[in-house]
Amino acid sequence: DVKVTQSSRYLVKRTGEKVFLECVQDMDHENMFWYRQDPGLGLRLIYFSYDVKMKEKGDIPEGYSVSREKKERFSLILESASTNQTSMYLCASVSPLTGFYEQYFGPGTRLTVT
């Protein structure tokens, strides 16, 4: 089974701190995603990566950056955390080779910025 893990389940940070969220998948998937999920807004794509060192902005990239130095690892960086970035962050991976494009999600990181 595909396993997607995220570095923390819960995180509390102060405004202005630099925050790193890490995601690792073990199925050699090419494509990885970072979403945030807020009540009533659903899943919103922050960034995705289709290969090592390759990235594309999603719908809400402002205030975030990403890094993908190895195929299995995709990091989300909050350059200067703000209270409006308090949210559930979900990482996902997918491989077009499966033919079905279903996304495999990690358990999520509940980030609180105070």
Added chain:
Amino acid sequence: SQKIEQNSEALNIQEGKTATLTCNYTNYSPAYLQWYRQDPGRGPVFLLLIRENEKEKRKERLKVTFDTTLKQSLFHITASQPADSATYLCALPPLTSGTYKYIFGTGTRLKVLA
């Protein structure tokens, strides 16, 4: 723009009954549609994919229909159990081939009462 709608109100049903969840979409003709299950505080888990040329898809107690004329998918859980209580999300594939911006609904929360 493309829009996907799920009933945001929670659905409460008695154990043993059939639960029916609705996913409507506009301004889009997707090649397939997906359903995910999400438990509180966890990432979504892929359940089923139905293609545009399939009217119905089944997996154990789950059944999904896809009406491309009505632009609607129905998700049924037969003989529902309290363990089926969760939020169910529908998702559409990226509008443009080669991009990875999946479109997720906000989900419908199902509660099965014992």
